[in-house]
Amino acid sequence: MSAGAVILIDDEEEVRLAVGQSLELQGFDVTAFARAERALDMIGRGFAGVVVSDIRIPKFDGMELLAATREIDPELPVILMTGHGDVPLAVEAMRQGAYDFLEKPFSPSRLVEAVVRASALRRLTLENRSMRAELEQLDPVEEIIVGRAAPMIDLRKKISAVAGSDVDVLILGETGTGKELAARAIHEASDRADKPFVAVTLAALPEATIESELFGHEAGAFAGAQRARFGKFEHARGGTLFLDEIGAVSVSLQSKLMRVIEDRAIQRIGSNESVALNVRFIASSNRDLDAMVAAGTFRNELYYRLAVVTLSIPPLRERTEDIPRLFTNLVALAAKRYRRDAPQVSLEDLSALSAQTWPGNVRELRNAADRYVLGLGLREDGSDAMPPASLAKQVERYEASVIASALVSQKGNLKATYEVLGLSRKTLYEKMQRHGLRREDFIGTEAE
Numbered sequence: 001m002s003a004g005a006v007i008l009i010d011d012e013e014e015v016r017l018a019v020g021q022s023l024e025l026q027g028f029d030v031t032a033f034a035r036a037e038r039a040l041d042m043i044g045r046g047f048a049g050v051v052v053s054d055i056r057i058p059k060f061d062g063m064e065l066l067a068a069t070r071e072i073d074p075e076l077p078v079i080l081m082t083g084h085g086d087v088p089l090a091v092e093a094m095r096q097g098a099y100d101f102l103e104k105p106f107s108p109s110r111l112v113e114a115v116v117r118a119s120a121l122r123r124l125t126l127e128n129r130s131m132r133a134e135l136e137q138l139d140p141v142e143e144i145i146v147g148r149a150a151p152m153i154d155l156r157k158k159i160s161a162v163a164g165s166d167v168d169v170l171i172l173g174e175t176g177t178g179k180e181l182a183a184r185a186i187h188e189a190s191d192r193a194d195k196p197f198v199a200v201t202l203a204a205l206p207e208a209t210i211e212s213e214l215f216g217h218e219a220g221a222f223a224g225a226q227r228a229r230f231g232k233f234e235h236a237r238g239g240t241l242f243l244d245e246i247g248a249v250s251v252s253l254q255s256k257l258m259r260v261i262e263d264r265a266i267q268r269i270g271s272n273e274s275v276a277l278n279v280r281f282i283a284s285s286n287r288d289l290d291a292m293v294a295a296g297t298f299r300n301e302l303y304y305r306l307a308v309v310t311l312s313i314p315p316l317r318e319r320t321e322d323i324p325r326l327f328t329n330l331v332a333l334a335a336k337r338y339r340r341d342a343p344q345v346s347l348e349d350l351s352a353l354s355a356q357t358w359p360g361n362v363r364e365l366r367n368a369a370d371r372y373v374l375g376l377g378l379r380e381d382g383s384d385a386m387p388p389a390s391l392a393k394q395v396e397r398y399e400a401s402v403i404a405s406a407l408v409s410q411k412g413n414l415k416a417t418y419e420v421l422g423l424s425r426k427t428l429y430e431k432m433q434r435h436g437l438r439r440e441d442f443i444g445t446e447a448e
Helices: 012-024 036-042 062-072 084-095 108-137 140-144 150-163 179-188 208-213 251-263 289-295 300-306 318-340 349-353 361-373 390-408 414-421 425-433
Strands: 005-008 028-033 049-054 080-082 100-103 167-171 197-201 240-244 278-286 309-312
Touching: 005 036, 005 108, 005 240, 012 108, 028 036, 028 278, 036 049, 036 062, 049 062, 049 108, 062 080, 062 084, 080 084, 080 108, 080 300, 100 108, 100 309, 108 361, 108 425, 140 179, 150 179, 150 309, 167 179, 179 197, 179 278, 208 251, 208 318, 251 300, 251 361, 278 289, 289 300, 309 361, 318 349, 349 361, 349 390, 390 414, 414 425
Parallel strands: 005 028, 005 049, 049 080, 080 100, 167 278, 167 309, 197 240, 240 278
Antiparallel strands: none
């Protein structure tokens, strides 16, 4: 494996040969030139290497070369070789952006050390550029809603389709599936992204104070209201208000919410003045609202007003192929949160995780990731053993999860993946196609 590329420029052939040989012995790919202007044809912003040049070169010297390379790429490392009398010039070159200079005669070890450091810096620079470019191009919906299972791809498409409009949305899904994340994705992909996203967990608000929390109040509106206060509705003006667990509120409050959604205006408690709202409403529920409407515990007018667009978040058991990547991402986040090194996640652990049903969904998986980082085992009882699923389901999931886990651990490298799994290339391709796994979804993933 090459240690990196080096462009070497010196008008003395014996120097080119000696320096080139020293670098090639250390694994560098060296391209040598007697004239600097010829080397410029090989230098671009994507050049994954280092330039080593003598300062004293006829026609186009090392200082001119430095200036030219900095115009092409200011972060390209340029190492200048200089005679004793040129040291002040080399110091000036460092001020102008040269990476280092070597005073002749220098030892091969000094040369190699400088080039190794410069090459490492260049690799890091190009990797950071690549990451920044990927982040700039990343769709905000895909950044928030992670997963390549078919239900998640369909969910992202629907979110992208509705985000640009101001239509109100109802999000349904089991506890822990990520309903708030879906609401945030809609907000981030909308024209309201630079305005507030206000999330209100209705089930957590006491019945006695819920109206004050939502609508706000005027000074003296009730005992203890010493001064006026904005409610959640007004805090969300211009942005998005997420009403989490809408099915938990009383029927009387549902009527008031319905009026606000219809009129896009509120009255603070204790006031007769109407306050206009420019707010998008997104509501969620883990309850069967259809059944609640039929039972009379949820107002059908509110339901149909919110359900202009309804999104369903699939439970984790319906997208087990996403578990390896989700878990490794959650482990990395937990490691940052707890200020610890992210542990290496074994293929066996990823496979075991993927074989489970996860009734608590992503929230439960996140808890497992936290325990994993803290060294407390995968289960709440501190053990790593996971309860078995049914044989048919486990066999179905096992192959997909093992392949997905191997792709994660090998960062999408197919050759390394089929070798570690003991498969032929053709067999791996066929199995990936059958399980809906795509190589590009695993490139650059880290199993830690």
